[in-house]
Amino acid sequence: MFFYKVAILGRKSPPLIYCSEQSIQPLELVSAPLKTGQSRGVVLEETQKPIFNCKEIKPLRQYFTPLQGKLAYFIAPYYFSTLGESFGLFTPLEVEYTENNDGNMGLQSTDTFVSNICLKNLSSIQAKFYTQILPLKNALLFGDTGSGKSEIYFHLIAHTLKHGGDAILLMPEISLTPQMEFRLRESFGEICAIWHSKISKKKKQEIIRGLQDRTIRIIAGARSALFLPYKNLQRIIVDEEHDDAYKSQQTPFYNAKDLALWLSAHYPISTLLGSATPSVSSYHKLHERLFRLKGGYFKESGKNVRFIIGGDEPKEETLQKIQETLDKNKQVIIFLPTRANFKYITCPECAKTLQCDACAITMSYYEKEQKICCHHCNSTAPAPKYCPYCKGDLILRRIGTTELCKRLKEIFKQTKIERLDRDCIQSTNHLKQILDDFNQQKIQILIGTQMISKGHDYHAVGLVVILGIDYVLRAGSDYRSREKVMALTMQLCGRSGRKERGEVWIQSAESQFFMPYLGKYDIFLDDEINLRGEDYPPLSKIALFHIKHKNHHRAKEIMEFLLFLSKKESCKILSAGPCEIEKLQNYYRFFILITSKSAKTLHQQISSILASATKQGLEQGKWINVDIDPLHFL
Template sequence: MIYFYEIAVLGSNLQPLTYQSTQNIPIGDIVNIKLRNKIKQGVVISTVQKPDFECLEITEITNLFLSKQMLQLGYFISSYYVSHLGISLSLFTPFDKNIEYHQPIQMIDDKIELSNSQENAYSFIKENKLALLFANTGSGKTEIYIKLIKDALEKGEQALLMMPEISLTPQMQKRLKAVFGDSVALWHSKISKIKKDKILQGLLSGEIKIIAGARSSLFLPFSNLGVIIVDEEHDDSYKSDQSPKYNAKDLAIFVGRTFDKTVVLGSATPSIGSYYKIPYIRLQETYFDTQKEFIFDESKLSINELILNKISNALTHNHQIIVFLPTRANFKYQICDTCAKAVECPYCSVSMSLHKNLKALKCHYCGYTQEIPEHCPSCKIGLIKNYRLGTAEVVQILEEKFSDKVIKRFDRDEITTETKLKTVLNEFNDGKIDILVGTQMLSKGHDYHNVKLAIVLGIDSVLSMNSYRARENALSLLLQIAGRSGRKGFGEVIIQTQNKEFFSNYMLQDDYETFLKDELEFRKELYPPFMKLAKVTFAHTNHNIAYKQMEYNIETLMKNQDIQVIGFGEEGVFKVANKYRYKIMLRSKSPKALLNALYHINSNCASIDMDTI
């Protein structure tokens, strides 16, 4: 007997294709098929009647498969984020039929005692299967997470603790392992393939019961997942910038609601959408008595005398210091002193950044690297001057001023491996580093108990971003960084800004909830969580084709009464990887109406970003 199957080709933009086999293959099995004389992997998504055309044979039935829950989530991702099924299903790490799963009930002696306020929060979460833990920095939300994980394991279930990738620190791993031993594994992009294979085998066999991971960990082969915790839920890194442009936090909520799982979102600065939509409990009481002094420096971006004196004073008292900038590398822009033009990437319409260690200019969009030019590429005569500080430049300045101190960078250019991440954090926590200079990695859930001075530079560049979320992002980031200073006792925070009125209004009150309420009033009838937003980007190596595709689709979209076209034109970064980019911004109160409009976009060079941030 011959069976016919629809196969979703993994990683492909093709619609499902029909193949045949003499074997009865279960739905969800991963098979090898021949496509254009190449062997590809695909997922069996349905059985079909014999078509009126000839079909190729399925080449091989592998030992791998996707579970029903994976398929259901994959279908949702495909439909909601407007992506092909083969792309959506390729997110998942499949099960292996050769590994026999065994998940024994594990009794755990955690020896963790919760305070009254923590106990109230824990009870609230137990009563609400979807809950937001709005917990101040240092209030002990990790202890509540551990209690929830313990509950799951004692019922024979697995647990997932999701964190932004750069929060996956040795510190969190150490805390979990102290309670759960070898049942814990970390999962993120810097882990080697050999280590990942070992973790997968442990997860499938039941030896590993807890995954602490970045957004990709949501797609691992859990057979009995009981609780999902999304820490630092406000963080933008849960949103993928590659197709499908899913949001892992939102998918975790979908999984919880669809499959009856407990889902907890946690943050000291929760996103406005979560605060508005999800039952929440405040956890304000902190473990340590802390007192902070905020110093607002209204000068322009620089390492000035005020900052140097404060650093000197902190070092005299053997205290550690963190310095934050939103910009990595040495300088944000290289500007000609004659024609005032920046050195741009030849493939992207963005300025290139100086990397002194590479002795080169590098594009942070496409990765293109070139030698530092002796003269301006535009006018051929001017000299290139540096504009705006970066992490490496700050390190250089501080090393000149404090030559006897140990100063290290903590950004994506410097921290390229898991080993480097562990080394720098361990050295800093052991007091071997005096000053740590970094980007947003500094704000991510690290406990620095001897930091008494936090310096925040360049926060105005975050506040002035062309985004409806600029105020939320800037204040949230500032509070997260400020929370690293004075974890025990007194701490100072220097904020270099020309927007003192905005920041001081909320920082001095230490009341992020007031900001959330104010911002909700501002967003009514305009932005999420009251409206749905989507962005359609048209990218092509031919400028005219990209523009005409945008223009054609605008005319169609303008006729739709259920959505609003709220903006269109060139993308902020107009050219990336030699492709010119135009965008259309859409808004609607109805998710269904917005998705219907997106599905009618007629272009082979369009990419869609539902719930764009």
């Protein structure tokens, strides 16, 4: 009889000991009996016969690759998760399939294909950067929107394929960028597969088999694409590297971009980060290996950006400008940070605002459906006619995309106007349809939330209007709010006139914040590093304790206890208290943010705090979570 330590996939529990009649290799998946039924687990190592009786595991004839194993063993301690949780992120290979296929046929056919890949020629500056980036283990391509980053990516990928390697192109929201998918297909055909959470189970299985017999050599996908079983991974490209979507918002709180950099630091894998608005942290970290590709909207010296004092409702002169643009047969994009008709319903009599029962969030108002909806837990209720507290008349505040669309349709009667936001985009096909219609000029005005800024190629946009940006700038206590707003604004500017120079109108009372940095994102990044100071990234490491409990008093008590432990460990505490959204889905929420110059010190402090908390019955995972290098502070 053999005895093994087994981590149960996705579970918070530490590894358990099981027995088996047959010998099983580490990293092989097994079916393991638990009190709750059979679960999937991974064999970690062989161990001594324990004093208690063991249950038996059965091999599933699936296994993780050595590289997946190494990454899982890094993730668990770094992000304070269990091995079960970290292995739970990965997709295994299947033994069955490998035995039935010798794999050679696939390899030969892709080799012929790879040698015939035909890409667009690079410009001299692109070719220069390509040659310089090629031998580097990691680098940052800081290239303006429309400056031709993708061509460099494609040439690097082709080089990797020709040398027998597999490549990953990570994109924050690939399901929202059908144009990139089209270009990948055009250049690489069937050896490239698209991976994200919305693809079917059957398709996923086909992709895994394709990776296994190497008929698939490139995966373009969301952050989970990093966890697939590659046979010979040699290159990772992280596009739009500034995007927060690379960070997981549940345990393990990993960041796929940081994991890609970790892989390139430890294995023969090269990682390239790319963005038109690189994050402050990547800019700082990779400053020595930064490649600045200029071009796109701000290439010429004259800037067509105009500021108008205003908020989220378009001013008269903005409306005039839209009309002028339409008269010239040019298209208009309008950004607004909010969905629905209105963000708030408030009562001027008693000054109360309608909130979700389960969350400390205002309910958004939908006129057509006559409903109110919480944008966090999606709970809905019929829209009230009067104030539920004092029966006074209600007023609506902060217009959203639905309302703006309705109003503009009343003003520009002959114009086709569409929306692009999470309320109206139900499927990738629908999104493709709207983008196609817009590019074929069947739509003249496109109104959208942040989704409108995400890497879409627009051809005939004469005007980008940015409304309500000050709300984004002032939102929250997030130390990155300036960076987020500046990146968003630059991304939006980049949507204007990529072929012919278009104009950008920004309604804001904060023009003095934006003006010095428009087209000079490098200067913004330098200033921002100085403004952040010593205690925040990139100069320090930070970690966030999340505390949540259904009982408000208990939640606060746990926070105070952790605060006491943090002080005992001599942690440097940046802030602590109730979260900005104090209640979410009936849980009261508190936080503690700590910092250290040394990642090692920070990890040691957190380990001691968690150990002391566990002794008091407060294990991590139930009421307490630790987020290392946090990006989300709501």
